[in-house]
Amino acid sequence: MKTNINKRNFLIGSAVAGIVALSSIAYAGPSCKHGGGKHGEYSAEQKAEYMQKRLDRMATKLGLSETQKTQVQALMQNHRNTMKPLRDEKRALREEMKALDPVATDYADKLAGIANRKGELESQITIANGNKRQQMAQILTPEQQSKMKEMRMSRKGKRHHGKRHD
16 A cells, blocks of 8 residues: 555656656747847847847837938947946846855945945946937937837836736
């Protein structure tokens, strides 16, 4: 009797392990629609292709002139160059936070230092995004600005993919 129970438990455990393994294989593909894994794992070619598609889509929807398209492309590239070191530093801060030992005597001091640096970074990111938005407004006509605002509003509900925001 005990042998049958052990066999049954073994079979159930094996079945569960098999299901978990199969489900992880089924979801091992790209997690983003533009063909890569996590952000930052894209090749330079994939990033350039994605940015070009994004620019082309924006140019079509807003009716950008060639001059405007060139200006927007330069703005997007400059913004990426500004944001990359900030994102890299945020990532490093997250890793530093994970590495902290909560029972260490200097934990509170190190935590406060990380929090201060993170606050400064968020401030820089906010300013960079605001500057980009201001520069974009200088490139676009009032009609294009209005259309851009509509496009942002229509995208707003699509971004959160079921996440709860109170």
